[in-house]
Amino acid sequence: MQNATITDKLREECGVFGAFGKEASLAELAYYGVFSLQHRGQESAGIAVSDGSSIASFKGQGLISDVFTKEVIMDLTRSNDKVAVAHTRYSTAGAKGIINAQPLVAQYLNGGIALAHNGNLVNAKKIRRDLEKEGYLFQTDSDTECILNILAKNKYRGHVSALGEVVRLAEGAYSLAMIYDGKLIGLRDPAGIRPLCIGKKNDTWIIASESCALTTVGAELVRDVEPGELIVIDESGLSSYILSDRRQDGGLCIFEYIYFARPDTTINNKSVYLQRHKMGQQLAKEAPVEADIVTPVPDSGRSAAVGYSQAANIPFTEGLIKNRYVARTFITPEQSEREIKVRLKLSPIPEVFKDKRVVLVDDSIVRGTTIKSLINIIKEAGAKEVHVRISSPPYVSPCYYGIDTPDADNLAAALYTPEEIMENIDADSLHYLSLDGLLKSVGGEKTDYCNACFTKNYFAGRIKNE
Amino acid sequence: MQNATITDKLREECGVFGAFGKEASLAELAYYGVFSLQHRGQESAGIAVSDGSSIASFKGQGLISDVFTKEVIMDLTRSNDKVAVAHTRYSTAGAKGIINAQPLVAQYLNGGIALAHNGNLVNAKKIRRDLEKEGYLFQTDSDTECILNILAKNKYRGHVSALGEVVRLAEGAYSLAMIYDGKLIGLRDPAGIRPLCIGKKNDTWIIASESCALTTVGAELVRDVEPGELIVIDESGLSSYILSDRRQDGGLCIFEYIYFARPDTTINNKSVYLQRHKMGQQLAKEAPVEADIVTPVPDSGRSAAVGYSQAANIPFTEGLIKNRYVARTFITPEQSEREIKVRLKLSPIPEVFKDKRVVLVDDSIVRGTTIKSLINIIKEAGAKEVHVRISSPPYVSPCYYGIDTPDADNLAAALYTPEEIMENIDADSLHYLSLDGLLKSVGGEKTDYCNACFTKNYFAGRIKNE
């Protein structure tokens, strides 16, 4: 299988970026912005720019740096452009991939739309069926096309009202960056499941999935878009509209803090890195162990491992080395042993592990296959004991809001108790961070976050669209 | 400039192909079929197949043989498929090209549609505007998307009625091959501007732009689709509906006989090759000249040249050799002399021309640039006289029905008299076939053909859509 997923991490499905202002090249700004969101989707990418009348766009499959050559960015650089949106995506592979790549671009009565969407509408099938009954057709498989058609249908309403119709009809997760009749639009669902923030660089306004994109392009973080808030940016500046007074339980996906977001991102004024550090500290309090070294599964467990090490006063050491080039490697079916797949990606330093009692820290266990191989590798390298510490609660139920999760019957924690998992993976001990401990680390109440993957409490609907 | 158009020929914009039946691989059948229509469009290609419920498709930019590798055809080969359509296109270049490639595929209330279109709707802008007012949006630049939306809008009508609505609204040229809820649909505009024919290979029904596609896949020509006729093919066989009783003046584009169609194609029971042969014979009667040899501009003038030679009793000889590999060559801007561009494509045999009086036969003069270079080359090779004979009338006005034509101010015959052109190109004489002579050659009245390019008589509307 080409491009095998060698470790069993969850995958965020999208990142969005938008900019409004006078730049030497808005396309280039968008490129740098979406580049810094590459971790949110690695399979297709697109940029659309507009001068207020016509929209030019380019989309392709692959990493952003493969899709956008310098020539393409030059082609997309037009001196009159004032607004741009960009998107990166974990998309379905194959021939249809390019059709579903975003931003989706369309013409409707009032002009052009370019739409970039992070999240997943849980009632897209129903919306689509209702629209089809009214005579609409769909050229993609994407739930995002529903939003386009709702906007076209409500063409005679003003922007705010038409987007209000989107909020009224759509259920689930959506953080949108949009070119809409020459304006830059940002919109976040009433629960605020996926992040979206506002930045400014001189006179140019920016919206982005994560603040790390602002840092990269040299912009300042202004604030997060609020749940249910519509942001309209044009020559007269930024206007804000609260489109939903539905006060929903739930909110930001707590896994953005645990794993998805980049550690240098700030969400709701909280540093993702520090949140992970605190999770590690809390985990040390909840699940101490006598050991000689603390070592992370790189890179996902590093922040929590440093926190654990400091709270537990056990030396932090890097004992597993990650091969930086592994993303594109194929694994032949012949190569049936799972361990070579893991070893291609992560390699142990025997001198670190020899005769040591090891605390191995990671952010989560999904299928549980990789952690088992890692423990085996670490023990072969000479470790006496391997104690696994996970900086989040057991992951028991799939996500329907924009994350690529295996079915429940492939989730280790949905099938087995921690003790069973511990035995299965040959760990000397295994502890998860408690939900209370997690909430204590990140601050806030249970109802402030979407935590359905730990609790099965799907406040925002759970019909996953195919 | 990469892929320079070295000679100034007109370009047909599309070819369509469809098949319904049980074949080992419908995708492969469609591939061979559309391959034999490659001369009708060289810039993008697509195939869609359906088992009656889901549609699989693949589209790409380039020649058919570049777009469709064996692997792609294998991927498109599903044992349950029963219907396929394919398309080849001369499309606008660049990033948007792939978006506009056909067949267009969409889902609407009743299922899937895959639509391949040859021709051009002259009122597409108005249709589009009307549909936008009703809340529809457009994701491509193509006039063909109008047809998709008309069908979606009329979803509660039966097939025949919905397609009747297309015929009622659409003006201009359209020969369609379509997968529509698991059936194969063929439809030709009431004037019958672009060709479309029906064939059969064992139990498999086929529709195609030209009968040469039938010959290639081993099918028999059954008959042409009539102007204004709708063909519906499913398990119960072929049904025919006459959707228009508008008896329109005009009809088949007469240039299909002159240049566009492949010589081995039969349209309206008439062999294209023989029609061209007759045009050459008629031309010899209308414009005789004392000469030593008759030679064609290959390949377009060959059939008429053979006819001229036989009627004039002057030996036929091939004096210009065509480089078969020229299609993809670039010409650098530095290479300003036009003649090297021509010589790369067509090279003279000096021994043929030395001291000879030459009749040079071609099908048409568009800009007039190439013929001038050719005459110069032939004279440098030693010819005493070059008499140009064109097997069609002066081309004075652009086509709005699916042909890529230069603007009128780039058409030699729109700007100059034949005498002026003769002098400009350094010919010793220049004669065009008369319109009457042309009609006599192909059979029929002036009103049986669209001949607006010679007469400016645009019976079917002339607003060219951008």
Next chain:
Amino acid sequence: MQNATITDKLREECGVFGAFGKEASLAELAYYGVFSLQHRGQESAGIAVSDGSSIASFKGQGLISDVFTKEVIMDLTRSNDKVAVAHTRYSTAGAKGIINAQPLVAQYLNGGIALAHNGNLVNAKKIRRDLEKEGYLFQTDSDTECILNILAKNKYRGHVSALGEVVRLAEGAYSLAMIYDGKLIGLRDPAGIRPLCIGKKNDTWIIASESCALTTVGAELVRDVEPGELIVIDESGLSSYILSDRRQDGGLCIFEYIYFARPDTTINNKSVYLQRHKMGQQLAKEAPVEADIVTPVPDSGRSAAVGYSQAANIPFTEGLIKNRYVARTFITPEQSEREIKVRLKLSPIPEVFKDKRVVLVDDSIVRGTTIKSLINIIKEAGAKEVHVRISSPPYVSPCYYGIDTPDADNLAAALYTPEEIMENIDADSLHYLSLDGLLKSVGGEKTDYCNACFTKNYFAGRIKNE
């Protein structure tokens, strides 16, 4: 199989081109030159240029227009360059292909060499072995590398003497174009098997496999390089050396006149087109038949068919239409019927053949598979009789001098009598041109040409190198 050989024509293995002079871009001149020799090899191509001290080169697999983009030619354009050579090749496919692509470029004691070779050394294995015994190594599979090593070994001799050593050692066919210490070298084997000619364009000297390359770049044909002649071109002009006084029987490959060379080429002051025309005339005398039309297998049989038609006074008609795009098509193994393969390439015009007695003219029969399918197709199209006329004698024995031929047990004429072949291919009659008739057509004695493929008289050795 991708890129199937659909008809069974022989394939020339190479074309060479060289230029010495001050041009705006020697690389571009070489590009146009080798482009016009594309018919001599379609699988790899290369250009090398030199300013007298350093050599820059680029080689790649595929058609010349695929290998050389405008950017590559620009990169190869250096203002001080004074000499260039180029090569096009039918090469072995796969990973090794690029290693064997030419020009071969090397550094030796006195400077750089870039060598382009058309032909095949029959004693390459022995030369290689001898050189290996002296401590030389070989990095390619090519016989051409022997010549490089002979030159390096004779580094202390002057140019003429070192090249004399090549002539002394090498047996078989070689027409060379070479950059050698800043000079342009042309060398032809003492039998003169492969063609090589000299041209001039203003102050720029050119050597090329065929004169059609001169015509394309706007140069005049000066003369052919003589068998055994060495041409050295530098700032002081052209010097000629006769390196061999061996007067060999045999000479120019007679198949260059029959099929390989482009019809607009002149070899030994004889037009290839006219030679083929004469072969057709002679064939009409030797093998007349009552018939209604003469039609060629396009494009290879056209010149002879016109000649046959005129001598026999039977109308010439084109009845088979060639698909210009067929070169790159794949044929799946599933598609077992040979006829679809043929039909993809050649399609009959039924109206031409209906109830006709047909003379079908081609230049040669190799395996005999295609001609059988063609006769079948023509008869299905309605022909009453098909009389096959071949404008060369039976091809009974493989070539060892630079042509890709099947083994003798795949050559129809090596296995069967003309009568047997006639029956096998379902022809109503079959006649080959006699060797005497061929010689009469082209002029000269049997010993003036290499005709081993007809006579098995391998004057120049027959050990084919792998």
Next chain:
Amino acid sequence: MQNATITDKLREECGVFGAFGKEASLAELAYYGVFSLQHRGQESAGIAVSDGSSIASFKGQGLISDVFTKEVIMDLTRSNDKVAVAHTRYSTAGAKGIINAQPLVAQYLNGGIALAHNGNLVNAKKIRRDLEKEGYLFQTDSDTECILNILAKNKYRGHVSALGEVVRLAEGAYSLAMIYDGKLIGLRDPAGIRPLCIGKKNDTWIIASESCALTTVGAELVRDVEPGELIVIDESGLSSYILSDRRQDGGLCIFEYIYFARPDTTINNKSVYLQRHKMGQQLAKEAPVEADIVTPVPDSGRSAAVGYSQAANIPFTEGLIKNRYVARTFITPEQSEREIKVRLKLSPIPEVFKDKRVVLVDDSIVRGTTIKSLINIIKEAGAKEVHVRISSPPYVSPCYYGIDTPDADNLAAALYTPEEIMENIDADSLHYLSLDGLLKSVGGEKTDYCNACFTKNYFAGRIKNE
């Protein structure tokens, strides 16, 4: 510039791998092996396999995962193969790149050679000239081709003697993996500048630049190849020959421990990770500072930073986040500010740095441009003080033994004192590890290592070949 080098790290030029044994696919084993050496060269890669008589090989430009698709590895998998070598390279770009890619493959009198070389011969020019005088020629620009020709020249000697001749003539750095007449050869220069080790996996022998390649393929490290030692592996097992009794000062490149080798590699029985950890500890002793956090420049400074943190008892924290996708990004010339280039790769976590006194640890300073931008970024993120600690001495002089180094006038430490650099980069303090401290960390005397980049003591010659 495409693929800009964003940080100014030195680049190792090559990695080699070889295997002898019966494996399901030796090519696949070699692929995994060389894949784990990707950090030693990212611009071209190759694998050669042999069954003892013929050699099959594939080479290409780009990352290993781009060059070797599954199909290519399948093609290279032959059931009889018994020996393989592979290479990865930082090579010169452009058309010539592929010519210089390794393994170099050649035929000489006794059979085939495939040669993979890590290092650089300092007297290659002289060897080449001497060989040219004897009549040898060179088809590449690579110093490695000298070794091929020396072997060919000494064809009548046995293997050991011919390779002894290589050792006698070649000066500089060379660690070789070679297929030589069906045997696997490993050879290391008498100083042992570049690493080379021996491993075993069941009955398969392996040699590799670093032991991390052994770990990846599941092999055990047997031992390092000794300086001046020749290893010959065939069916009868491993034989060892000491080809040089020259006891040379100098030895292993000390920068392998500092930066080049992967941390999970073991060289001379010493873990690279632990060596770096010790360097960090030693640095803390030599250059203590009052600070709040220790943070590395990821990934190169991490091991030393952990060591520094533990010895200094200052908390270790990751404050700079590395974008994993940056390798292929282009930077337009318009984007003149250096800082966006750095920010694309490394992004600060403001909450980590706010009001902190920071110890920033890296392994070396080459040009000094990146560290300056990083300090600026860290201070903008709120740091009060930034103290730079470098875990190696000032890098004052270029490497001639296989490392891509800038000229001396681009080396910060060659031009400025540490104080001047400190001021220039706006650090609050700057300290390098002393050479004595470095030797104390890694163990051994000054003469046990090549340390010319710190001392200009080029024991093995310094003529860098172009």
